[in-house]
Amino acid sequence: MAEAFAFEIVSPEALVLGGEAIAVDVPGSEGFFTAMANHAPFMTTVKPGVINVQMEDGSSERIFVRGGFADVTPSGLTVLAEHATMLKHLDLKDIDDHIEKVREDMAELEGDRRVKMERILSQLEEGKAQVMIELG
Amino acid sequence: MASLKDLRNRIASVKATQKITKAMQMVAAAKLRKAQMAAEAARPYSERMAKVLANISSAMEGQENAPALMVGNGSDQRHLLVVATAERGLCGGFNSSIARLARDKARALQAEGKDVTILCVGKKGYDAMKMEFSSIMMEPITFREVKNVGFNEANIVGQKVLDMFADGEFDVCTLFYSEFQSVISQIPTEQQLIPANIVGSEEGEATEEADVSYEYEPDEEVLLADLLPRNVSVQVFRAILENAASEQGARMSAMDNATRNAGEMIDKLTLSFNRQRQAQITKELIEIISGAEAL
Numbered sequence: 001m002a003e004a005f006a007f008e009i010v011s012p013e014a015l016v017l018g019g020e021a022i023a024v025d026v027p028g029s030e031g032f033f034t035a036m037a038n039h040a041p042f043m044t045t046v047k048p049g050v051i052n053v054q055m056e057d058g059s060s061e062r063i064f065v066r067g068g069f070a071d072v073t074p075s076g077l078t079v080l081a082e083h084a085t086m087l088k089h090l091d092l093k094d095i096d097d098h099i100e101k102v103r104e105d106m107a108e109l110e111g112d113r114r115v116k117m118e119r120i121l122s123q124l125e126e127g128k129a130q131v132m133i134e135l136g
Numbered sequence: 137m138a139s140l141k142d143l144r145n146r147i148a149s150v151k152a153t154q155k156i157t158k159a160m161q162m163v164a165a166a167k168l169r170k171a172q173m174a175a176e177a178a179r180p181y182s183e184r185m186a187k188v189l190a191n192i193s194s195a196m197e198g199q200e201n202a203p204a205l206m207v208g209n210g211s212d213q214r215h216l217l218v219v220a221t222a223e224r225g226l227c228g229g230f231n232s233s234i235a236r237l238a239r240d241k242a243r244a245l246q247a248e249g250k251d252v253t254i255l256c257v258g259k260k261g262y263d264a265m266k267m268e269f270s271s272i273m274m275e276p277i278t279f280r281e282v283k284n285v286g287f288n289e290a291n292i293v294g295q296k297v298l299d300m301f302a303d304g305e306f307d308v309c310t311l312f313y314s315e316f317q318s319v320i321s322q323i324p325t326e327q328q329l330i331p332a333n334i335v336g337s338e339e340g341e342a343t344e345e346a347d348v349s350y351e352y353e354p355d356e357e358v359l360l361a362d363l364l365p366r367n368v369s370v371q372v373f374r375a376i377l378e379n380a381a382s383e384q385g386a387r388m389s390a391m392d393n394a395t396r397n398a399g400e401m402i403d404k405l406t407l408s409f410n411r412q413r414q415a416q417i418t419k420e421l422i423e424i425i426s427g428a429e430a431l
Contacts (some may be wrong), residue, residue, distance in 0.1 A: 012287040014177040044353040
């Protein structure tokens with residue numbers, strides 16, 4: 001049995017999920033990674049996607065996050081997400097609405113900020129695709 | 137001298153007022169509990185954020201390419217004051233004490249010859265400030281229709297401030313809100329948003345963790361550039377939550393005072409009502425007796 005470690009997924013409004021986990025898959029902006037106990041200290045931004053938590057008791061929880069960042073230390077993992085929803089409570093329409101809004105915002109921008117928005121948009125769509133796969 | 141009927145009417149009206157203030161106090165108490173819970177729920181996020189920022193910024197210290205949001209753009213000529221107040225009144229000195237603090241600051245800055253712009257979040261602050269500063273006030277942001285102000289709303293304010301900074305409309309941004317201490321004390325506070333005042337690297341815990349060789353992905357600079365704008369929204373959100381709790385606390389004690397005052401007033405009015413009633417009875421008796429004697 002693998003060692004358990006503490007993890008927390010917090011959004012600005014509340015602690016979404018916390019506890020002991022065996023492994024947590026996080027969609028880092030430079031690539032997916034899996035945090036386990038005694039991971040080397042590591043910090044990364046998170047892109048929109050699904051976090052998969054393998055809980056200590058063998059159950060697994062999936063949470064959709066809409067960007068944020070993750071802080072991994074040997075003692076635990078903290079994901080600070082701008083928005084986090086348990087996948088089972090998630091409505092695909094919310095993501096669509098958000099994508100639509102980003103598109104609208106983007107239409108008014110140009111130059112650097114537009115490039116940035118385009119990146120966010122593509123990440124969002126990737127996240128949405130991932131959610132659709134997860135939900136089947 | 138008010139007649140008996142007038143007195144009776146006044147007592148009835150004060151009693152009705154007392155009922156209203158009492159109800160408002162109880163509503164405020166319930167809302168306060170909710171606001172406090174919301175503020176508590178948000179704490180882990182902002183605490184974590186502060187810690188991570190302290191870690192990264194200590195790693196970035198002394199580097200020339202530190203982002204402008206952290207070190208400023210080298211000037212402090214133009215100031216933006218973000219004044220967060222409530223949407224409603226009847227909460228004691230809550231709104232006016234925040235407005236007073238912001239007004240003093242604006243005056244001090246203007247006396248130094250700086251340019252000041254004021255952005256109000258919440259209607260009451262706008263009303264209080266527009267008399268004196270109408271020429272430098274921006275269109276206020278209000279959340280009157282929003283029932284529960286959440287992070288999305290804070291983000292609107294944060295984004296607005298960030299956009300203005302990116303367009304070079306100001307150099308320094310200060311946020312005014314009221315920090316919740318207890319039901320009877322709320323402290324109007326000013327906090328510098330941009331450039332971010334990152335403290336905490338002196339704390340033992342933070343330095344300890346900073347010593348560990350962290351790996352950053354993408355590197356510190358990019359990460360910090362991503363985090364700092366987010367931090368602005370988080371700070372605004374925190375301020376709004378503190379404000380919400382303070383507002384309800386202030387309203388609670390204001391309404392408690394009002395209820396007590398109404399009670400005292402009712403006692404006084406009842407006393408003079410009784411006295412006058414007695415006087416009238418005595419008068420009538422005297423009239424009857426002296427009428428009988430005259431026969």
